[in-house]
Amino acid sequence: xxxxxxxxxxxxxxxxxxxxxxxxxxxxxxxxxxxxxxxxxxxxxxxxxxxxxxxxxxxxxxxxxxxxxxxxxxxxxxxxxxxxxxxxxxxxxxxxxxxxxxxxxxxxxxxxxxxxxxxxxxxxxxxxxxxxxxxxxxxxxxxxxxxxxxxxxxxxxxxxxxxxxxxxxxxxxxxxxxxxxxxxxxxxxxxxxxxxxxxxxxxxxxxxxxxxxx
Amino acid sequence: xxxxxxxxxxxxxxxxxxxxxxxxxxxxxxxxxxxxxxxxxxxxxxxxxxxxxxxxxxxxxxxxxxxxxxxxxxxxxxxxxxxxxxxxxxxxxxxxxxxxxxxxxxxxxxxxxxxxxxxxxxxxxxxxxxxxxxxxxxxxxxxxxxxxxxxxxxxxxxxxxxxxxxxxxxxxxxxxxxxxxxxxxxxxxxxxxxxxxxxxxxxxxxxxxxxxxxxxxxxxxxxxxxxxxxxxxxxxxxxxxxxxxxxxxxxxxxxxxxxxxxxxxxxxxxxxxxxxxxxxxx
Numbered sequence: 502x503x504x505x506x507x508x509x510x511x512x513x514x515x516x517x518x519x520x521x522x523x524x525x526x527x528x529x530x531x532x533x534x535x536x537x538x539x540x541x542x543x544x545x546x547x548x549x550x551x552x553x554x555x556x557x558x559x560x561x562x563x564x565x566x567x568x569x570x571x572x573x574x575x576x577x578x579x580x581x582x583x584x585x586x587x588x589x590x591x592x593x594x595x596x597x598x599x600x601x602x603x604x605x606x607x608x609x610x611x612x613x614x615x616x617x618x619x620x621x622x623x624x625x626x627x628x629x630x631x632x633x634x635x636x637x638x639x640x641x642x643x644x645x646x647x648x649x650x651x652x653x654x655x656x657x658x659x660x661x662x663x664x665x666x667x668x669x670x671x672x673x674x675x676x677x678x679x680x681x682x683x684x685x686x687x688x689x690x691x692x693x694x695x696x697x698x699x700x701x702x703x704x705x706x707x708x709x710x711x712x713x714x715x
Numbered sequence: 716x717x718x719x720x721x722x723x724x725x726x727x728x729x730x731x732x733x734x735x736x737x738x739x740x741x742x743x744x745x746x747x748x749x750x751x752x753x754x755x756x757x758x759x760x761x762x763x764x765x766x767x768x769x770x771x772x773x774x775x776x777x778x779x780x781x782x783x784x785x786x787x788x789x790x791x792x793x794x795x796x797x798x799x800x801x802x803x804x805x806x807x808x809x810x811x812x813x814x815x816x817x818x819x820x821x822x823x824x825x826x827x828x829x830x831x832x833x834x835x836x837x838x839x840x841x842x843x844x845x846x847x848x849x850x851x852x853x854x855x856x857x858x859x860x861x862x863x864x865x866x867x868x869x870x871x872x873x874x875x876x877x878x879x880x881x882x883x884x885x886x887x888x889x890x891x892x893x894x895x896x897x898x899x900x901x902x903x904x905x906x907x908x909x910x911x912x913x914x915x916x917x918x919x920x921x922x923x924x925x926x927x928x929x930x931x932x933x934x935x936x937x938x939x940x941x942x943x944x945x946x947x948x949x950x951x952x953x954x955x956x957x958x959x960x961x962x963x964x965x966x967x968x969x970x971x972x973x974x975x976x977x978x979x980x981x982x983x984x985x986x987x988x989x990x991x992x993x994x995x996x997x
Contacts, residue, residue, distance in 0.1 A: 515991075554804065554992040574988075575808045587803030589726060591733050600726075604719055604809040645805055 505530040505653055505684040506551055511560030513546060513708075520546045521557065522708040528686060528701070530652075533679050535699030536688040542705040544688040545583065548655050551686070552581055564653065576653060580646030582639075583657045590631035594641045595624045598648060607649050616648040617641075621670055635662030643671065647678065654678065654685045660694055672697055716817075719810045723818020724825065726806070730798040731826075736791065740830070743788040744837040751775050752838040755855075755872040756845055762863060764855035766846040769888040770874060771838040776891040777878050777951040779930060786926045786945070789830055789899050794919050796823070796903065797910055807992055816911075816987040820980065823903040831895045835888075850883045877951040890965060891950045897972040898948040902926065904979040911986050947971055 506528040513521035521543050528534045536544050549555040551562050553575040562569045564576040588597040598613045614624035620640040630638065639662045646654055659675075660668050675685060675698055689695055695702055703712050731737060752771040759766050775781045797819045807815055839846070847853075856874050860867040867873060881887060902922040909918025929945025940946045947953075947968035954961055 549992075552804070552808065554807070556989060556991065574811050579808065581804055581808060583804050587799060587805060589729065591729060600722065601805055601809055604722055604806070 503530050505565060506686070507563040508547070508551065509560050509563070511547075511550060511557035511562065513543075513550065513555065514558045519708055521550070521710075524560075524708075524710045526703060526710055526712070528684065530684050531679065531682045532700040533675065533685045533687060533698050535695040535702040536686065536705060537690075537692075537695055537702060538688075538705035543708040543710075544705050545657050547705065547710070548581075548583060548657055548686065548688060552576065552579065552583065552655055554583075578652040579655065580649065580651040580653070581655045581657075582642045582646050582659050583655065588630045588638070588641065588645075591629055593627050593629060594622055594633070594637075594644075595626075597630060597641070598645055601645060602648060605649065613644075613648055616644045619674065620644045620647075621667070636664060636667050639663055640667065643674075652683060654683060654687075656685065656687045658688055658690065660689060660691060668694070716814050719814035720818040720821055722806070723810065723815055724822045727796070727798055727819070727822040730795075731792075734795065736794070739788050739792045740833060743785070743834065746784065747775055747781070747834055747838055748841050751778075751781070751872065752841045756842045758866070758870065758872055759853070759855045760845055762855065762859060762866070764853055764859070766842055766855055767851070767853045767884045768839045768842065768846045768848050769835075769884045770846075770853060770856060771842050772835045773878055773884070773887060773891055773950070774872065774874055775834070775838065776895060777875055777949060779949070782895075782945060782949045783926055783930045785831075785834065785895065786899055786902055786948075787923065789827075790902060790906070790919060790922045790926070792830075793823075793826065793903060793906065796906055804992070812987045812992075813984075816983065819907055820904075820983075823907065824900055827896045827899040827903060830899060831892055835892060850885045852879050852884060875951050877954040881950075881954060887950060894948050894950060894968065894972075897969075897976070898944055901944055901972065901975050901979065904976065904983065908979060908983050908986070911983055911990050913991065941967075941971075944972070944975065 508524055508526045511521055511524045512519070524547060536547070538544050546555060550557050551564065551569070553569040553573070556570050561571070565578065567573050567576070569576065589600070592600070594617065595613060598617070599610060602608050602613055617624040620643050622637065622640050622644065630641070633641065639659065643656075643659060646656065660671055663671060672694065675687070679685060687694070687698065701712065703710055751774050755766060755771050755774060775785075810818070856879055859870070859873065878887060902925065905922050905925070906915075906918040909915055909921065925943065926945050929940070929943035941963050947963070953963050953965055953968065
């Protein structure tokens, strides 16, 4: 099995606070990898380093063979949900996704509509994002992450705001994506999500990463 | 790249138009009309003169208070710049850092130009029924001091000699518009710089501070005032009022603004490739 993500000895210090300490890990392709840890343990920051949003103070991140920040700004085939999904609040869900999709022109309107249906949203709804519930925004965030069929998904607390059915749908969907060969890195507070979904589990504690389950 | 930049520009415009702060433009227009255009128009009507359509705007841009208020309102309108919708992860990861940055630069340029033009056009439209379009100064500006010396002596709505002795109305209007646009563009680049390094609030404070610090320039002739960009913004501050001799050449001000813009754009371009997105993005 090849590695999709290689994190090599990364340190991250912001305002003299060590956020990540010598994090060294590889994530294999085609698996779901779980990241657990308390609030402020460094999970989100590690994900941001992998995505290219944050440059580590030391070390490097390689995604699909490319060094982030050197060979490319961001990984080329990636879908993300990090922190609160940010959309243009004055547009409908479909229009938001269409605008984002138009940036790369990899997919058409039909694919967007199909993806929205997959995550349980009505693509024809004219409801503006500002009137969406947290759960609906989260679903739209997932649709945004997967609509262009990326090889790698980085999902930070994707179950936030979802009701019971929503969580079940999301789990089912993530497992389907894994079957398709996608690599998924997921951070969650829910032990059950991690148990049900993940092939490997890592724990972050005060910036130090340890693998707890292979 | 162009498509991605236009996406950023469009989102910024949409975001701006949906914010209540946009109404500050109306407040700005009302203030300029009420404090300048209306008194000028009323007095010119009373004296039986017509105004040149550019004169109210030139009067606005030749007064210290207005030269400060116009940028301050601009800073308030754009205090959210760049909008969080645009600098969000979803668009950033698809756009790339450079397309995002250049999109924001284009937006800031467009906004600076439009803002200044809106102020000019609103004063011009307000005075339209008692003004003319032409490249010559009005009798209101040139003759009042001879024909109505008492009114001229106590009047507060007459152009300084340092404005109308330097060229034709169109020449000076173009200079006044350009200088103000360049200044507003520079302060928005400063705000962008602070946003990029994750200190957005400090960017607003710096932009306001720079504008305020330049205000006393109006009252002093010390050379040190030319350090501040706002001093270069008022056309007539470049000239001695009585002898119309230049304190500072206009070409020097354009060079000064160009150097500042090149510096800011270069630094921002360098930083945008390296800074954290989201880490301490306030």
